[in-house]
Amino acid sequence: MQRLKVILKALWIGGTMTVPGVSGGTMAVVTGIYEDLIHAVNGFRKKPKEYFMFLFTFLLAAGSGFILFSRFVTWLLEQEGTGSIVRLFFCGVVVGGIPLLVKESGVTKVKWHDILLMLVGALIIIGLTYVPQGLFIMNSGIEYILLQILGGILIAIALILPGISVSHMLYILGMYEFVIKQVYGFHFLSLVPLVIGVVVGIFATADILEKIMKKYLRECYMVIIGFVAASLITLIPEQISNWFLGAILFVVGFLGMYIISKKS
Numbered sequence: 694m695q696r697l698k699v700i701l702k703a704l705w706i707g708g709t710m711t712v713p714g715v716s717g718g719t720m721a722v723v724t725g726i727y728e729d730l731i732h733a734v735n736g737f738r739k740k741p742k743e744y745f746m747f748l749f750t751f752l753l754a755a756g757s758g759f760i761l762f763s764r765f766v767t768w769l770l771e772q773e774g775t776g777s778i779v780r781l782f783f784c785g786v787v788v789g790g791i792p793l794l795v796k797e798s799g800v801t802k803v804k805w806h807d808i809l810l811m812l813v814g815a816l817i818i819i820g821l822t823y824v825p826q827g828l829f830i831m832n833s834g835i836e837y838i839l840l841q842i843l844g845g846i847l848i849a850i851a852l853i854l855p856g857i858s859v860s861h862m863l864y865i866l867g868m869y870e871f872v873i874k875q876v877y878g879f880h881f882l883s884l885v886p887l888v889i890g891v892v893v894g895i896f897a898t899a900d901i902l903e904k905i906m907k908k909y910l911r912e913c914y915m916v917i918i919g920f921v922a923a924s925l926i927t928l929i930p931e932q933i934s935n936w937f938l939g940a941i942l943f944v945v946g947f948l949g950m951y952i953i954s955k956k957s
Contacts, residue, residue: 696750699726699747699750699751699754700750700754701754702721702724702725702726703726703750703751703752703753703754703755703758704754704755704757704758704761705720705724705758706720706721706724706726706755706758707754707755707756707757707758707759707760707762708758708759708761708762709758709762710755710758710759710858710859710860711759711762711763711766711860711873712766712783712786712858712860713783713786713787713858713860713861713863713864713869713928716790716857716858716859717852717858717859720953726751729747730751731853731899731903733747733748733751734748734895734896734899735899735900735903737896738896759876760876760877763873763876763877764873764877766779766873767870767873767874767877770870773934774934774935775934776930776934777930777932777933777934777935777939778933778934778935778938778939778942779942780928780929780930781929781930781933781939781940781942781943781946782942782943782945782946783861783928783946784925784928784929784943784946785942785943785944785945785946785947785948785949785950786946786947786949786950787858787861787921787924787925787928787950788925788946788947788950789946789947789948789949789950789951789954790921790950790951790954791918791921791922792951792954793954793955794914794917794918794921795914795918797910797914798910798911798914798915798918799910799911799914800911800914800915807911807915810912810915810916810919811915811916811918811919811922812919813916813919814915814916814917814918814919814920814921814922814923815919815920815922815923816919816923817916817919817920817923818865818919818920818923818924818926818927819923819926821865821866822865822926822927824866824867828840828866828867829841829843829844829866829867829868830867830868830871837886838886839886841884841886841887841890842886842887842889842890842893843890844866844868844887844890845886845887845888845889845890845891845892845893845894846890846891846893846894846897846898847862847866847894848862848863848866848887848890848891848894849890849891849892849893849894849895849897849898850894850898850902852891852894852895853895853898853899853902853903854902854906854913854917857917857920857921861924861927861928864927864928865924865927868887872884872887
């Protein structure tokens with residue numbers, strides 16, 4: 694029964710992670726498995742046998758959920774009539790998650806250094822927008838392997854920190870549609886360097902990030918809020934096929950994420 698619960702929660706988390714703006718960390722908090730995951734990742738290095746089956750079960754189920762839902766999301770994005778309005782839905786999801794981040798930060802009164810830290814987070818995103826499109830998805834050479842490993846490490850950080858969406862990070866890095874297509878097309882070999890980077894990033898940074906979050910909780914959340922808010926730049930479509938429907942989906946995305954966040 695316990696393993697079935699882990700599988701069901703992981704399927705849900707994996708499926709929702711295909712949506713840019715939906716944080717895997719937030720979904721893990723909502724389903725009540727976040728602390729177990731962090732504990733298992735940190736404990737695996739010392740007692741691998743004790744935590745292997747839990748992590749293996751979770752990763753296998755989350756990966757299955759991601760694969761099952763990825764094709765549908767990609768199809769919507771590729772259609773001329775739905776691509777732009779689906780992006781507005783994603784924008785609503787991102788905005789809807791910000792109140793949770795503010796609450797988790799413990800901030801009741803914004804101070805000048807909070808604004809400064811939010812600007813730091815925003816500048817990180819602005820800097821990433823200047824990364825040449827397609828840089829991380831070259832298909833040959835040692836540069837491709839190294840860049841995908843680097844991209845995997847960045848994604849691992851997004852995976853660990855609550856409030857930052859893995860799919861959104863892929864979107865910012867210009868890798869989202871490429872990765873989704875490789876996943877639902879079962880072209881997994883091309884993603885091996887990326888997966889290596891994610892695994893290395895998780896085990897290299899999980900313990901450090903956990904300690905930083907505990908010691909500098911407010912400061913970390915201020916940076917994350919700036920990061921998330923500024924990342925809307927990468928999601929807003931240049932042209933919108935249907936403003937009315939787009940506005941409705943924005944509100945649906947906002948309310949959906951806001952309600953889920955409240956329940957967490």
